[in-house]
Amino acid sequence: MIGLRNRPRAADAASEAADCALAASGDTRAFERLYRKHVARIHSLARRMIGGDMADEVTQDVFVRAWEKLGTFRGTATFGTWLYRLAINLILGRRAVLGRERERLSEGDGILDRMSYPERSPELGIDFEAAVGRLPNGARHVFVLHDVEGFKHHEIAELLGVTAGTSKAQLHRARMFLRRHLER
Amino acid sequence: MGDTWEQLLSEYLDGELSAVDRCEVEAHLADCTECRVTLEELRAVARRAAALENQAPERDLWIGIVQQIAATGSAEPGIVDIGERRAGRRGRITVSLPQLVAAGIVLVMLSAGSTLLLQPGGSEPVMQSEAALSQAAAVQAVRVGFDVTEYDAVIADLELALDQGRDRLDPNTVRVLEQSLATIDRAMLDAYEALEQDPTNSYLSAHLAATMKRKVELLQRAATIARAAS
Numbered sequence A: 001m002i003g004l005r006n007r008p009r010a011a012d013a014a015s016e017a018a019d020c021a022l023a024a025s026g027d028t029r030a031f032e033r034l035y036r037k038h039v040a041r042i043h044s045l046a047r048r049m050i051g052g053d054m055a056d057e058v059t060q061d062v063f064v065r066a067w068e069k070l071g072t073f074r075g076t077a078t079f080g081t082w083l084y085r086l087a088i089n090l091i092l093g094r095r096a097v098l099g100r101e102r103e104r105l106s107e108g109d110g111i112l113d114r115m116s117y118p119e120r121s122p123e124l125g126i127d128f129e130a131a132v133g134r135l136p137n138g139a140r141h142v143f144v145l146h147d148v149e150g151f152k153h154h155e156i157a158e159l160l161g162v163t164a165g166t167s168k169a170q171l172h173r174a175r176m177f178l179r180r181h182l183e184r
Numbered sequence B: 001m002g003d004t005w006e007q008l009l010s011e012y013l014d015g016e017l018s019a020v021d022r023c024e025v026e027a028h029l030a031d032c033t034e035c036r037v038t039l040e041e042l043r044a045v046a047r048r049a050a051a052l053e054n055q056a057p058e059r060d061l062w063i064g065i066v067q068q069i070a071a072t073g074s075a076e077p078g079i080v081d082i083g084e085r086r087a088g089r090r091g092r093i094t095v096s097l098p099q100l101v102a103a104g105i106v107l108v109m110l111s112a113g114s115t116l117l118l119q120p121g122g123s124e125p126v127m128q129s130e131a132a133l134s135q136a137a138a139v140q141a142v143r144v145g146f147d148v149t150e151y152d153a154v155i156a157d158l159e160l161a162l163d164q165g166r167d168r169l170d171p172n173t174v175r176v177l178e179q180s181l182a183t184i185d186r187a188m189l190d191a192y193e194a195l196e197q198d199p200t201n202s203y204l205s206a207h208l209a210a211t212m213k214r215k216v217e218l219l220q221r222a223a224t225i226a227r228a229a230s
Helices: A010-024 A028-050 A052-072 A079-098 A101-114 A128-133 A137-148 A153-160 A164-181 B003-013 B019-031 B033-050 B062-071 B097-118 B130-141 B148-168 B171-197 B202-229
Strands: none
Touching: A010 A028, A010 A052, A010 A079, A028 A052, A028 A079, A028 A128, A028 A137, A028 B062, A052 A079, A052 B062, A079 A137, A079 A153, A128 A137, A128 A164, A137 A153, A137 A164, A137 B033, A153 A164, A164 B003, A164 B033, B003 B019, B003 B033, B019 B033, B148 B202, B171 B202
């Protein structure tokens, strides 16, 4: 499973497969190359999903976990896909530790319902990414996974442990909120 | 615009509605300016989200990752970094595609030569596709991990053993062996030169390490045959 965005090109996939194999044999320099290649995507995912204050820590955890699990990487998917899935699982697992995800999703409904969609005004001209960060957790996760990363609702439902209907509803609410924060 | 219609706009935008619902929404959109405006705003949000750029962290996290790897004891001895071994002569010049293709051809020849020599009990080469040979070379390259620092000593010992038993080998075997070793040496020299220009090139590092290992294996096999013939 991978979002439609960020699918690697064939040449990139071949290159990262070679580095992955070297890293699996203990070559930290090859692993550093994989880190350099993927850190922006993983860090951005972490920042959008879990917040900027924890993004550095989570990103480091993802790569340390990847190093530890490289022996289980069979190459049936690209390393990028494998790493990305590992990152999502770790991020969602972290959220599960910090709180009860299902309840947060339910709470998210209420929070967004209570948040009146703001009218446009100069002071609302905040950065779009910052506005995404102000979404309740459930809506933010669905929005990031669907609209930023390209996952389908049934995939998101599987990842988050919710129904596809909940995913659709969260996405719509997130979009309705964010439409007022588009840069003009 | 009623809530019912509004709720359907994102699903309409994403193509998630059934044909019947899609037709109903389209009929409504034809008459509802507010819904058309909202739909365009939702579309703009989705486009904006899809266009978000990934950004690297403000500080380099690699040092922390390496420290954690070391702290957990999960660091393993890696393949010797040839670029580091040849420190002090680093440069950064892009290796051209023809160079890489040429390196690939050399590796295929190398694989074929080794296959020929290492066939037990005969000198008939086993026909393999270039793709299979390349794949085999790649698989071997990533499984190398031998101690390159001992390479020179190992090679010297094996060459001495082979010289001592060369007279006992079949002339055809000696000829194939020498051709293969010459091919290996050329491939290694090419790889060294390419790595001097691009020390971080993982393909070249892997290919060089695999080539060095292949030379060791070739000499080991030849020395074994020579000893057995004595």
